[in-house]
Amino acid sequence: MSEALQGSRLRRAALVAYPAALAGERLDFLLDRSGLQGTERASLQWLLSGALRESGSLKSLLQSLLRPGKQDDQVLALLQLALYELRHGQRPDFAIVNDWVSASQLLGKTWAKGLINAVLRRYLRERAELDAKDEQPEHPVWLLQHLQETYPGNWSEIVAANLRPAPLWLRVNRQKISRDAYQQRLQDQGLASQSCVELPDALILPQSLPVRELPGWEEGWVAVQDGAAQLAAEILAPLPGEWVLDACAAPGGKAAHLLALGAEHLLALDRSAPRLRRLEEALQRQGLMTESQVADAALPDTYGDGHPFDAILLDAPCSATGIIRRHPDILYREPDLVSLCAEQARLLRGLWARLRPGGRLLYCTCSILPQENEIQVQNFLAEQHDAERVEDPRCGQRLPGHRDMDGFFYALLRKADATL
Known part of the structure; x- marks a missing residue:
């Protein structure tokens, strides 16, 4: 990112959004709320994603640069954003410093100009020594506990992958x-x-x-669309003439992929009308069309015309712990796993009723937690006696960074034929 970071409008948006993301608000919602478009929005996303990814490191760095004592939270947030740009930005250092010193006016705290200037210039003088002492930022305790219990041999590799920007x-x-x-x-x-x-x-x-x-x-x-997300449509592999359901379709990446692969009769569902509009806009840009409907996919009698489906894609709501490298704001929100797992099970049961005998359902999540993935599928198979697992080498758990993809889980299920 370069020239677009010069804009005071962008820095004003960053100073509002960054503390909100640290407090647990979703980054994509904050980007929408900023009102920025095009290059400005892309620059804001770069700045916020990077600062969130390195937040622990930036806070530690400030402890070395500031005198002990109570500090203004808004000024600290500004300094973290400024330090991130000094570390990774493409503009001249003097321009970055001048712009963030001036940004104190956006906070109504011109008294902080001298402090901001002194901290940033000290960092530039001592950069090599300070960056050499930088430690790997930590994940929150709730996530570390899950990773260490589930992946005792390679949890640290997952943490490292989460903190690397994705291609x-x-x-x-x-x-x-x-x-x-x-x-x-x-x-x-x-x-x-x-x-x-x-x-x-x-x-x-x-x-x-x-x-x-x-x-x-x-x-x-x-x-x-990340490679792991692209795998979903490839695994489901719609055949000519099949009736296909994308059960939690917004914002539309997988629905568009299914259509591009030749799905002829696709129904895209989502419970959110605004998100479904985003899906329709995405399909329109790609020259693709399909039927869409606002509905709860777990209620089988509330959507479509009652026609059974040959293939169903359930990209279930989840903790999103596999896509932290793209959405580092996830680190600042502890998910309610009990509620998420209950919703996943509800969706599986409801959608199974709309799958024809002999049809297939692909269950996938962007989670790396077994209770949302393997355990969820095993529980469903134990409960649903007409369900069997289809062996596919592409299915199972992928971890973040594997082949430069996000973390994802896939299980392809088949409904027994009625004659069996």
Whole structure:
């Protein structure tokens, strides 16, 4: 990120959103609330995501730079954002310092100008020594306990992966352009990318950039979608003529992928009307159309025309502990796992009633906690005697950073034929 970070409007938004995210508000909601668009929004997301990811480290750094005693919370938040930009930004140091010193006016705290200037300039003088002492930021206790219990041999690797920024994964819309042709378009713009053997439509860019800078974005040639999320539609693999249900469809990435793969009769459900509008806008940009409906997927008699489905995708609500590297605000919200697991079980039971005999249901989450994943599926199989697990090497638990993907879980289930 570079020039867009000069804007005082962006810094004002960051000073509002950063403390709110630390207090547990969702980053995507805060970005929407900022009202920023395009490059400004992308710059704000870069700044907030990075500062949240390194919050523990930035707080420790400030302890070395400030005298002991009570400090103003808003000024501390400003200093954390400024230090993050000094560490990782692309603008000249003097410009970053001057802009964040001036940002004290946005807080109505011009008295802090001297303090901010002194702290940032001291950091620049002692940067090498201070950064050499930097320790790995810690995860919250609730998450560390889960990771250490579930993954005693490699929990520290998961923590490290969570704190590394994710690459930019793209899914090329095969209805518009081939992956090879799009990769050439990227190369023509000086953007290097890698393909993925596992995913025929995926390309990986090492760093993020504003999506409107991608060739053919407005024409729907490409969507941003992590490789782990792309696997869901590939595993469900809709066949010609099948009736397909995307049960928790918003914001629409997996529904668009199912349509691009050739799903002819797809119903996209979501309980949130605003989120469903986002889905419809995403599909419209990609030149895709399908039926959508606001409904509770766990209530089988409330949506569609009663027609049984051949294939159902349930991307269930979850703790999102597999996507922290993209959404570091998750670190600041302890999930109610009891409620989440109860909702996942409710959705599984309700959707099973709409699956035809011989049909298949893909249960997936972006969680790495077994009670939402393997245990949830085992409990369902023990309860539902007409359900069996379909062996697929792509299913099971993926951990964050594996093949540069997010953490995800998949279980493909089949409903026994009525004649059996």
